[in-house]
Amino acid sequence: EAGVAQSPRYKIIEKRQSVAFWCNPISGHATLYWYQQILGQGPKLLIQFQNNGVVDDSQLPKDRFSAERLKGVDSTLKIQPAKLEDSAVYLCASSLELRSEQFFGPGTRLTVL
């Protein structure tokens, strides 16, 4: 069974630039999550989708971060404009349904210079 796929794996940008990350969840998984993991810390939930609807985006900095999950499958997370403090690993996870086990992708490591 294929796992959660993410791309790119690494990205380096200048501050004030924009960047987008892509996630393809496990086939059939209705719930999709985006987490931010800053160096030395545990992952923090940014946004959660159930199919193509947002369930929780309370910790998403909406002035610069946006996310969508068109057709309830793939998802993209965008940052515009990026700040130095956005340097982190962005993890995507999916689960079969709400409250079931989450499966994580390898993450995208973002460096903002």
Added chain:
Amino acid sequence: AQSVTQLDSHVSVSEGTPVLLRCNYSSSYSPSLFWYVQHPNKGLQLLLKYTSAATLVKGINGFEAEFKKSETSFHLTKPSAHMSDAAEYFCVVSVRGSQGNLIFGKGTKLSVKP
């Protein structure tokens, strides 16, 4: 509010010796608790979970954890460390009433010496 505290940021053991990674939780009710492992350049993987059934939970790769309500602890143990156990370990609590939202501890890096 729920939270978890991992008491050690780094633990170093010799191969073949026991592993103990400590975690305390804060919750006003009986929580759901998890341990995840993260190997370099790989995704987080669920080791084990406690969801109010047996207090001693067995997971993959010989790991187990015991839920102790009186001590608000959920420590992760393994009788004999293997080189492949070297990784970052996260203690996690599920937010009550949430749609499965997880709160992660800061992580404990486990090093295994030959």
